[in-house]
Amino acid sequence: MARWEPNASQRLSEAALELFAERGYENTTVQDIAQRAGLAKSSFFRHFKDKRDVLFGEDALLEPLLAGIAAAPPQAGPLQVMGYALDAVGQEVFISERRSAVARRRTVIDAHPDLQEREGLKSMSLTAALSAAMERRGAPGPLAEVSAQLGILALKMAYERWTEPENTDGFAVVARQAITEVEDAISAVRSRAQ
Structure with a gap:
């Protein structure tokens, strides 16, 4: 996976919302979100502290x-x-x-x-x-x-x-x-x- 991807934060947010809707919040991991967005898990943590931060970040x-x-x-x-x-x-x-x-x-x-x-x-x-x-x-x-x-x-x-x-x-x-x-x-x- 590429080190830098355009719109990574937005892609991660969209992937998280899709997965939360499909699997439920508690059944979705950070790894799942990163994979759905086509990014490395480390990319997730560059933008968010945890999966809850996707919903309540800035x-x-x-x-x-x-x-x-x-x-x-x-x-x-x-x-x-x-x-x-x-x-x-x-x-x-x-x-x-x-x-x-x-x-x-x-x-x-x-x-x-x-x-x-x-x-x-x-x-x-x-x-x-x-x-x-x-x-x-x-x-x-x-x-x-x-x-x-x-x-x-x-x-x-x-x-x-x-x-x-x-x-x-x-x-x-x-x-x-x-x-x-x-x-x-x-x-x-x-x-x-x-």
């Missing part, structure tokens, strides 16, 4: 989310800011060419409790980063935290809908629907509290 969501928050107009309300963040993720990460890979990733994680736990930890980390970004925009601590949590809720809702096999809408559409539903839920809670 967080591709963080930078676009933060960029979207920073790009939101100063007069935007908290959920509008989160809408800008989700728009940025839709333009950079959740693009139509990646939908099948993202859906396979979701299926693998949904089938394995340890991976679900790791996904939850990732969500907590993103929430903390979004809260800090909202504070940098001038939102007081509690408002920044609640805004971040609601933004992550909308992100989760949009992610789940976008990866459903019957969905034909782009991520931006389902993300805006999720933001609207979160806003509607807040209004419903307020009206019942009065």
Whole structure:
């Protein structure tokens, strides 16, 4: 096998997702992934720490989310800011060419409790980063935290809908629907509290 192969990281990720779907996460080895990708096992470890890192390695969501928050107009309300963040993720990460890979990733994680736990930890980390970004925009601590949590809720809702096999809408559409539903839920809670 060649020492250097173009797109090795992407090939390894695709091979891993295929094998996780075929054999299950626990029944797939690093060697299996490398072989499927046509690479040496050592190539795998140049790109990933372990097979779980294929699913949770570099967080591709963080930078676009933060960029979207920073790009939101100063007069935007908290959920509008989160809408800008989700728009940025839709333009950079959740693009139509990646939908099948993202859906396979979701299926693998949904089938394995340890991976679900790791996904939850990732969500907590993103929430903390979004809260800090909202504070940098001038939102007081509690408002920044609640805004971040609601933004992550909308992100989760949009992610789940976008990866459903019957969905034909782009991520931006389902993300805006999720933001609207979160806003509607807040209004419903307020009206019942009065």
